[in-house]
Amino acid sequence: MSRARRDALRATAAERGLDAVLVTNLVNVRYLTGFTGSNGALLVRTDGGDLFGTDGRYTTQAGTQVPDVELLVDRATVPALAREAVRSRPGSPPARRIGYESHDLTVDGLHGLERVLTDAAAGGTVPELASVRRAVEAQRAIKDDGEIEALRRACAVADQALAELAAEGALRPGRTELQVGRELDARMLALGAEAPSFETIVATGANSAIPHHRPDATVLADGDFLKLDFGATVDGYHSDMTRTLVLGHAADWQREIYALVAESQAAGRAALAVGADVVAVDSAARDVIVAAGHGEHFTHGLGHGVGLEIHEAPGIGQLGAGSLAAGMAVTVEPGVYLPGHGGVRIEDTLIVTDDAPELLTLTSKELLVL
């Protein structure tokens, strides 16, 4: 699988006139090799003969996780790979033009590479460095079957964790946001998650009007909204789901904004189609909220890609660009936030397909009154 991914990057590199690409972004390295350690980089050569670099802590792990790529162990991983790129090998000329990830490499890192290449040239022509931009991120936006299966499992863990907590009465007045958040996290771990996808959001009462509230000692109270935004990581893949419940009894204003957000969310899901412009997808959901006079209370984009990172391409919002393709994994998460009062967000993770999108987060979106 990771071999096919490297070949796709190799083809991009060849198209762009690069002899090699130095991949430094650790998530991209994981995607292209399977390596999960905290230090690794990859040299993909246009004519083959890739090289994976890490330091001595990871020699064993690299052997297990990256058995199909030649290994280079060096504390200064990235410069060492660059040195190899411009070394003569039997049958292959040294690289003259090397791609690098300018959105990842630091200014100091680039200067280090420039020094390596200048030294290697020994007075001759210094090889050129050229940014490949987000070439690997563009590949990662389209998920393969194995990735979609991991996302399904990640979403199932989150669904199950919430169902268990609700069934056990853990979401009841008198408990604190922090308690609920910790139990949700612990339950996801017990169900096989490697970690929560991000810092779990538990926001009750007026806190629910804060889009990214951090759970605190606020006590759940009767009649309050309870907004839960959370996810599980499984095999490196992140699920992302938000559900908003009401405790005890729902007031009319709560039912109204809940119904509005649910309608907007359904419109957003319905707009997920191959070829759809991401701005149009955002508008499909946003127009529902604007028409109800709450446009100013929906203060963020509609959604984002999910995968090895919780936020990745494509961004779905008014400032986004591009269109959807089959195999993209995205969230649809409109919200209406009434400051000082309360807010509702409803979020699913879905896969774009040639047909209707596949819904991965299966928890009911009916307003649940607990």
Place this chain on the structure above:
Amino acid sequence: MSRARRDALRATAAERGLDAVLVTNLVNVRYLTGFTGSNGALLVRTDGGDLFGTDGRYTTQAGTQVPDVELLVDRATVPALAREAVRSRPGSPPARRIGYESHDLTVDGLHGLERVLTDAAAGGTVPELASVRRAVEAQRAIKDDGEIEALRRACAVADQALAELAAEGALRPGRTELQVGRELDARMLALGAEAPSFETIVATGANSAIPHHRPDATVLADGDFLKLDFGATVDGYHSDMTRTLVLGHAADWQREIYALVAESQAAGRAALAVGADVVAVDSAARDVIVAAGHGEHFTHGLGHGVGLEIHEAPGIGQLGAGSLAAGMAVTVEPGVYLPGHGGVRIEDTLIVTDDAPELLTLTSKELLVL
């Protein structure tokens, strides 16, 4: 507190002929402002009038955590701060020379800043960008009283978590590394940690010979080493401790290498003094192990600074540079690893003082046979 830290950076900037410093490293931003969100940057002006930038998600949080610095809310936080730096203000000329963190800013980020400054110059002289290197990291290496107190609490949580697990018999043959690791993490959270300091290492039997083993389904067995390397984060500060126990009954070879590592570790602690060269501190501990013929089995540096990051300045090893100063928080963690057999590491977190170092990790270092 953070005001004094910004003033210290301001003095450094003035010394270096900079009109302002743009701090982009998020940990440095937290250190200088108290802000704990995931997007923020800080402009420190040599003539005062600092500016904290973040995006709309964090407007409320910034008001609470950074009440004493003027706030700029902008999605494109760093370019927006640069634009402000070169804008004319009453009584202050626009910055002509701006420091930035070249170890943190990406190549794309630097190009973005260059575009902002070129636009702002409107055909006139473009302000200059100059790296401040790790100026804030150098400040961070010396902890103030509040930071040392946070580290004390972080170490106390880890001590207490281990004591409770041992007392409850959770460290016994038949359990898996993963179970022990998760219980240690859960216990630290229950005792008030925000998170484990890093992925907790539980390594038993031959796994204990792998310096950074990731806990797996390996079952704890009678006569095995059990190496636990873990820590708690409290108020953002990280503790770091390793203890190696034996299950059931300790064999002679286990007692021998344990005694050797303990002697080395004591020598390392004794070498922690104001003005001591970090290479000499490493040698003080390493010489003990080399003299016993195990030099090749101690495969890493002796220690590292700890604080808002689990690894920070100073590095204590043969490749380190510089000397210790009062207020530095460091680890001392020699190890002897016999591949395929077993290994011992003993690690404390300590504060360098004008007197003897203050030991923060108080768990006994006697060989514990459980």
